[in-house]
Amino acid sequence: MFDTTVSHTTGNDTTTEIETEIRKIIDARAARSGAYGVHFLELCDLAAAQLNGGKLLRPRLLMGAFDALTTERTVTAATRSVALEIAAAVEILHFAFLLHDDIIDEDLLRRGRPNLVGHLAGKTSSAKQTAMEQGISDARRLHWARSSGILVGDLMLTIAHQAFARARVSEEYRLRLLDLLDATVTETLAGEYCDVGLADGCITPDLELVLNMTRMKTAAYTFELPLRVASIICGSDHRLEQQLGSVGRHLGLAFQLQDDLLSAFGQSETHGKDPYSDFREGKETALIAYARMTHAWPSIEQLIGAEEFSEESGRRIQNLLIECGAQQFVESMVQDQIRAALSMLSAHDGVVPTAVSQFILTFVDALDGRRA
Amino acid sequence: MFDTTVSHTTGNDTTTEIETEIRKIIDARAARSGAYGVHFLELCDLAAAQLNGGKLLRPRLLMGAFDALTTERTVTAATRSVALEIAAAVEILHFAFLLHDDIIDEDLLRRGRPNLVGHLAGKTSSAKQTAMEQGISDARRLHWARSSGILVGDLMLTIAHQAFARARVSEEYRLRLLDLLDATVTETLAGEYCDVGLADGCITPDLELVLNMTRMKTAAYTFELPLRVASIICGSDHRLEQQLGSVGRHLGLAFQLQDDLLSAFGQSETHGKDPYSDFREGKETALIAYARMTHAWPSIEQLIGAEEFSEESGRRIQNLLIECGAQQFVESMVQDQIRAALSMLSAHDGVVPTAVSQFILTFVDALDGRRA
Structure with a gap:
């Protein structure tokens, strides 16, 4: 080298x-x-x-x-x-x-x-x-x-x-990287455990739990980990590392919720999964957790994860999720999370350098609405 | 500390x-x-x-x-x-x-x-x-x-x-430990992959392959890893580490073959598994690989891993493995491996200190015939 x-x-x-x-x-x-x-x-x-x-x-x-x-x-x-x-x-x-x-x-x-x-x-x-x-x-x-x-x-x-x-890198940085890896892997596994427990009906679902699961399972390792690793290796102070970590958590949650929206409403050619696979498998997403609290739930419950699942069932669930406000709720959560990240990036407190904010904004723009 | x-x-x-x-x-x-x-x-x-x-x-x-x-x-x-x-x-x-x-x-x-x-x-x-x-x-x-x-x-x-x-420990020792861990984990996973491929009939069995699988899957991490870790941490030279590693490989293979013998012929109260579970699952052990080369194979093949597996089938397979010489073959392999380890431990070349040889001999004696 x-x-x-x-x-x-x-x-x-x-x-x-x-x-x-x-x-x-x-x-x-x-x-x-x-x-x-x-x-x-x-x-x-x-x-x-x-x-x-x-x-x-x-x-x-x-x-x-x-x-x-x-x-x-x-x-x-x-x-x-x-x-x-x-x-x-x-x-x-x-x-x-x-x-x-x-x-x-x-x-x-x-x-x-x-x-x-x-x-x-x-x-x-x-x-x-x-x-x-x-x-x-x-x-x-x-x-x-x-x-x-x-x-x-x-x-x-x-x-x-x-x-x-x-x-x-120095021993100090190496241990910081190892701590971060440890926390990230543990959080991801905890999120995955929660996800499967919800899907199999072994953990009682509620909206807060589902949002936590979503954050743990994807946000930590997809956005927070890369941003914090970059901070540590280039020798940034703890404050910048923490700030970029928080930006990552917000963006990561937005990204996963957007992914859930795509799975539920997008074209399977775009997202590359079986159409309606989340519905067929009875996945507990924020969409479903929200819908549970509405009048539409009894109708959705009959269809989701049913033995005989048709394309018609898929379309019917989509309509019910729109009618009951679940789609709108998750879409506005995505916007909230992105706004929170942007406000941290553009704060004039000098923590996040302008070049970094600009890179992240460009990166997120390129992602928007696409599955990575 | x-x-x-x-x-x-x-x-x-x-x-x-x-x-x-x-x-x-x-x-x-x-x-x-x-x-x-x-x-x-x-x-x-x-x-x-x-x-x-x-x-x-x-x-x-x-x-x-x-x-x-x-x-x-x-x-x-x-x-x-x-x-x-x-x-x-x-x-x-x-x-x-x-x-x-x-x-x-x-x-x-x-x-x-x-x-x-x-x-x-x-x-x-x-x-x-x-x-x-x-x-x-x-x-x-x-x-x-x-x-x-x-x-x-x-x-x-x-x-x-x-x-x-x-x-x-020093960076040099830490990297030696990490190299050893890497090689050990990879070898164990390779052994496990081979084991499942054999059991599912996706890899063609032969005695050499089965013995390699046995060595990879258990010997590496059960005996070689602990002995080499001990050598590295206390600052032994490479020659002693290598020698103890070889002793570990021989003992590890003996241990796993002994375990296979126990599963096949031991009392389930002793070994803690379902009786005949290796036969029921069609596990490819050295016993079975040897039996494949004998006249007893057609009879064993009909019974092993069959849909309807009775205690009677289990006893019948035991008798066939004894008759065809498979039990004796594996028992003498166990003895060969132990002898090879002992000769390395008692060689008067000064590589392995007497206290270490004595400890390993006592340890193996205490293990003999028991499942750990």
Whole structure:
């Protein structure tokens, strides 16, 4: 690694840099995986291919914030290289969460394409070939595919932790990064636990709980983590890190609520999931939690998560969610959260540098209404 | 932490020290988990209770080796305290593997008692209470319990990595510990992947592959990891670390093969699993891989993993495995592996100190024929 001082690098293609960094981490690992047999190597290759398709929302946010934070001062190439490594690790952490989330939700698709489990259950690999030759039942093949998803998720969680643990920064910063990773992972798992408890009817739903779950499950690692990592690595004080963390929490909640709106009302071609899958699975979103408190609930309750779920049921639920005000409530919550973030970013207290505010505003504008 | 020099402490009750250390790690976390809601706190408490029941094989091996390695020199209390923290982390890592292993195997029991999933699916908790009040089906409750097992496994994997990442040793040693953890976790996951692929018929079995799987899945983290961690923390040279690692691999394979023998031929009261569960699930053990190459295979194949599996089928498979020589083959492999370990331990090349050899021999003697 070069230790020369570099100036701000917004001119670089950050996305390419992130992709290269992820590939570097995965390739180094694939080289070692051969020692564990051909089947495991094949699994690692498949995981690498699946990891490749993402929009890199989190690492792009991290690197954009890092570069904006360092416009007015210079950082060494070594420091920026640490930021890139952690940005790649954050994407790999995201992949770990997606893998286990898809297992829990029993999803075989992600962004409209077969996910890792769907791929293993449905496509030909040497292991699959063996299964077909031996006339293995679909149920056993699916069990094998799902088990593989659990194990690959564990591997990705390990890779992400290893990157944070090895970050070449001072011990103080390394411990701050590790604390942040710990809090973020715990919060995400707690959010996911709450989500599945609600969906399975094992936790009693109410609007506050559902909003907390939404914040914990996505906002923490999608927006707060990247912004705080960027602050720590470039040496910002605690006050700026905290402020950017709060901005991230507001934006993260807005992002997830927007995602819920898209799943409920958007075109499946846009959001890449089965149409009405949230309704079919009985997912407890803020939309549903709000609707529970209205006159429309008895009608929605009959339809949602029902054994026989038709497209007609889906359209009927959409109309009921609009009529009862749930859609409007969630839409205005999205706006509230964005407004809260913007007011923190544009406060004239000098905490958040202008370049950083501008980057975040541009980033959010580009996201608006799209699923990442 | 005190930084005074202490002499060798075999007189202490190491088991109590390890239990205290595990409790310290879990309690610190439980204190923070309250922030994520009452349901998550309850889940963490349950996980802590489940973690409590183990025989602490791995951390006891680690601390025993550490204390034996430091009989002839003095180490600081701070160094021994690092060893204890990592010993606790190794037990927590083991718990993470067990949790995901039980999900994959669809087991609800561990050591004859309900495991975490079995507990959540079957016992009363506030979340479960809600489910019962709402008349939630058993299938949804089981889905919730299994999802919780995946998430708690992730949390335990995180805790183990955090402990290694924060080990208060020199940077050189910390990186050696992290390299070792990385290799061990990857090897264990590769072994588990191979195991499930074999059990589901998605990977073609042969004896060599099955023995490799057995070594990867258990030997690496059960014996090699604790012995190498002890060497690294007390500052041994690479040669001793390598030698103890090899001893660990041999003992680990012997231990797992012995475990397979116990599952197949032992009393279920002793080994704490459903009797014949390996046969019922069609597990690909060295016993089965050997039997495949004999005249007994067609008869065994009809019985093993069959839809209708009776106690009679179990007894019949036992007899066939004895008749065809599989039992004897695996028993002599166990002896071979133990002999190889012993010859390394008693070699007069001065690599392994006598106190360490003696400790390991005593430890293995106490294990012999018992499931840990």
